[in-house]
Amino acid sequence: MVVELETLGIDIDEVLADTLNSFLGFYNPRNETDFKRQEFYVYNDWGKIMGVSEQHAMSEFHEFMFSPGGLTIPIISGSQQAIASLRTRYQLVSPTYRSTCFEDITKKYLDSNFQRAISSVEFANHYSTNGGQKLSKADLARKMGFTRLVEDQIHAAIECAEVGVKVYLLKSPWNENVPLPTDLPIFGPFNNWPEITTELMRN
Numbered sequence: 001m002v003v004e005l006e007t008l009g010i011d012i013d014e015v016l017a018d019t020l021n022s023f024l025g026f027y028n029p030r031n032e033t034d035f036k037r038q039e040f041y042v043y044n045d046w047g048k049i050m051g052v053s054e055q056h057a058m059s060e061f062h063e064f065m066f067s068p069g070g071l072t073i074p075i076i077s078g079s080q081q082a083i084a085s086l087r088t089r090y091q092l093v094s095p096t097y098r099s100t101c102f103e104d105i106t107k108k109y110l111d112s113n114f115q116r117a118i119s120s121v122e123f124a125n126h127y128s129t130n131g132g133q134k135l136s137k138a139d140l141a142r143k144m145g146f147t148r149l150v151e152d153q154i155h156a157a158i159e160c161a162e163v164g165v166k167v168y169l170l171k172s173p174w175n176e177n178v179p180l181p182t183d184l185p186i187f188g189p190f191n192n193w194p195e196i197t198t199e200l201m202r203n
């Protein structure tokens, strides 16, 4: 008998990959700054926090991603153990805001850090420097068929929850002080991966 597993979406940046910390390690010495992840009370406008144009922030980010740093971003603590457990119960897919230009890097990164446990990746194509169509995470939910999602960004959580996806939020500086809508299936924020895994393995 073939048992069809429920599909679980797992965001990449700040959920599997410690991207912002890693980027700041690249950005700070080049720009003689000392920004820390904890200061980012919003995530989708790094330029605002760093006092530079969004264009400058994105061009630095693209340079970082295509440097050796892009492929060697440390993983978020506990994520490998979580994936090893969750793959026994769910089909795992990754919906990401990353731009399509990072497709090769991203697939290599996931395969080398998560033992090919993630069966597909779709790119919403935000943060692109050369245009192209942007998708929402709700678009990706429809396209990929995930019914649950582990995410760090509130607006992504809300748009997916509005189409019925159960969202598990991983606590981050940009979501810990934001009130969550009480009428939507958004759970957390959870302190860490073990807490999320317990929840996802239980029901």
Ligand SMILES: [Mg+2]
Pocket: 011, 012, 013, 014, 015, 151, 152, 153
């Ligand atoms: Mg993220």
